[in-house]
Every structure is written in structure tokens, then in C-alpha cells.
Amino acid sequence: MEKRDVLKLCMKNGFFLDRSMLDFFCGMEEREVRQIVEKLRNFGVVEKILTEEIFEKHKEKLGIRNQEFGSVGICGVEILRETRRDFEKLGASDFVSYFRVRFEALRDILIKRGDLVNLSSIRRIGWDNGLFCFVGMVYDKRITKNKNLLIEVEDLTGRTVVLVNRENKQLFEQAQSLLLDDVVAFKCSGSGKMLFASEFIYPNSCLDRENFGDSDEFVAFISDLHVGSKMFLEKNLMRFVNWLNGEVGDERQKNLAAKVKYLVLVGDNIEGVGVYPGQEKFLKIKGCRGQYEKLARILGRIRTDIEIVMIPGQHDAVWIGEPMPALADKWSGNLGKMKNLKMVSNPAELKIGGLKILVYYGGSLNKFIDEIGDIRVNYGHRNPVRVVEEILKRRHLAPVYGEMDIVPSKEGDDLVLKDLPDVFVVGGQHRTMIGSYNNILTISTSCFQSQTDFEIMVGNEPDPCKVPILNLKSKEVKILDFSGGEVVWEEGDDLICKLDGGGR
């Protein structure tokens, strides 16, 4: 950028520059300089002359990473956590260590709650009757002849059995929702021969207060495009792209589009190949590379000041287990050349405009729907944010071993929610819903694919072409509907979604 233009832009925003900042800005593109200066102004920087010290002080909030100076320069999206590791050869001992680190991480979260009194380990329970509290992992559960529930539980010191009496209806119902490998605190009476449950305590997720971002900008969330499928709703997706570019919609909608600065794609970006038997007859584009090229052409139409982040899903050309690595270079083609696109792992934790946003494709959600009677019977696939509550209760994205492939890591379990996000976004359910759980905003994304045979078979009726957009500052979410000929507001004129759920 020319010196003269840099100075003009800064003066317009009320700033002068010292020599080092002038040199720094001159090596960047106009879009990047504008973003930095506008953000500094919005942060309420009172100094009139911008110096390196002032810049360093706000660098983290600006989302700038050192290694990017002089290239892309600014990245409003900070990647707080993602999985990037080589798949080494693994043995049985690696799985044992993996379960140990997972147990310890969740046990520590439970202990930090501070409400577990008389905490013991299974080995210390002994044969004398008493009241006990211990943290255990569910090993097995079964119904006895008398229709009570028997839960086999283990910790690092041993294994025991806990009986839940069917007469205690509320507790019995709670116990039925316990999943294998869940880590919970058990409050019991009895002895090492047989324990009788009185309460289960989940690690749970709870932010003391709701956090808000620092910029009046929007993030749009889309997922499950399934590019390459015959059911891919290309025209509708293009209507969304045209809206982002300010080409369609009424004045209000166009003004809003201009404030969308980020776009997050939450998996199933392409339809993929060989995902399920007989899939080829539903493919319009027969190869993954061709499907990604098509996606690159579509995303390439989006105005370049929008930063795009993309995680993979089960239809993408990546390892199908979780965590999923970011899409590899050999598949990405022209997507990899897009300067405003960042491909990261599933799950990934982002920081955008001051908000911590956890993005997860949600491969485990179907397991929760199948296994938890309350959800299966009362909601099915119709209420994904209710399912997300079960994840937040457990502080684990996919607790049941065997529901999907995993790559154990000795360093830790990437699927444990050690730090809580401000916003938790899931894809994969093809239905937009907004919820709130203990000050954490929960969002499920829609899709751009019409109903598939598989969805008919499992009773999942999708709600395609809806796009939730999140204001970083107010945390209001608006849903836009691109299913018809015009861009319409999903939730009436006030544009603010009703929140579903409330935490506990």
C-alpha cells in the first residue's frame, strides 16, 4: 500500500503513525490495514500516534500472528486449538494411556467443581457400610431380574458395582441416560460388596457470566454443502454467496451482508466418494478433487475481505475418525491457494472478535440421539441443540468408545472440553437451531442439500438453506433463509432468534 494512502486511511480514523508503523503498514494490503486501524479505533485506543508498543499491546486482540507479518499480515481468526499430529504406529498400551489421560482430565474437572465431599477411590471404599463419593468411568450397565439398574464402574484403583433402584424414578431415569465410558461422580451408600446410588454428578459446563465480543461484525455459519451430490442445492448456495457480496436482498439485508466478515464451514463440504454403499448413483461429480474444485469456484466468488475457516466432516476426503485432521494439500487444489481461507481440524477452537468459538462437525450426535431415551423419544433429530447439552454436561465430544474411530494420544484427549467456549457450533444434523446452556451459546447449522434416502431411512427431515449469522458484540443470532427465490428472515422482522433450552 502506498505511504500516502496509509496516512490518509489512518488520519480518517483519527490516528497518526510513527516511522516503524508506517513502514509496517506499507508492506500490507489495504484491506488488512483498514481492518487493523478500524479495530484499534473500536478498541477505544486513546493515543493519537500509533507506535509499535501500542500495536504490540493489542496484537492478540487483533488476531495477528507473528509468522504472518509481511504475508497475509492480519488474520481476524485466531486458531486457539486444533489437532495436527502425525499418525504413528500405535499399540494396546497407547489406548490404555489414552483412557487414563481422559479419565484424569474429567476427574480433575469434577474435583474443581468443589461440591464433592468425602471423595474416595474405589479401592478405599472397603467392606464397612458408609456414605461414599467417588469418580468413576461407566464400564457396563444392565437391568437385573428385579428390573433395577446395575452399573459397573471403574477408576484407576479398581472396579465396583452400583445399584440404582427402579423405585427411585427420577434417579433411575437419570441413570438410564448414562453412557458407557461416561466419567461421573457417584454418591452412594453401602460397602464394597454393593453400593446404592443416591446421586450422579456430571462434570458439566457452566460459564459464570456470558462473554461478549468486541466488534460489531457478523460470522456466518454454513455446513453440509455436499458439493458433488445430485441433491446439492447449488442455486440456493449461490443466492447466499450473492447476498454476501451485496448483490441480492433488500437494503437492510445488504447492509447486514456488508457486516459479515467471517464465514465458517462446519464440515461435509463435499459429498465425497465411497462414503456409503451405492453412493455413486447420487453423484454428479464423481471424484473428490473435482468436488473440491467446484467448491473452490464457489468460495472464490465470495468477496475477499471475508475470512473463511473450514473444518472437515465425515464426507470430506480425510480420516473418518475424530479428531479429523485438516484437509490435506493433495486434495485441496485451488482451495489451498485461497488467501482468505484457512483449513483446520475437526474439532477446532477459534477466537473471532474476542469470542471463543468451538466448531465441531458433530460425528457423535447420532449416538447421543440413539442412546438417550429422552432425546430419542421426545426429539429425535429435530432438536440438535438439546443433544449439544448432553455433550456440554459430559465435557466430552464423543464419550462412547467404538462409536467412531479414534487416534489415541498420550499428551491428552483432544475431545475433552477442558476450556469452555463462548459459542459452540455443530454441523452434521442439516438443521439450524439456536440454544443457550449456562451462558454458552449453542448453534446447529443447516445444509445445502435436499433430503437423501439415508435421511428418509433414519427419519431425519433436514431444514436446508438456513444460515445463522452471529453478531460478535451482542451475540444476537439471526437466521436467513435462502430456500426460496428471495432472501427472507427466518424469525420475523425483529431478526433475533428465540433461544432454546436454558442449562442446568
Ligand SMILES: [Fe+2]
Ligand atoms: Fe451432511
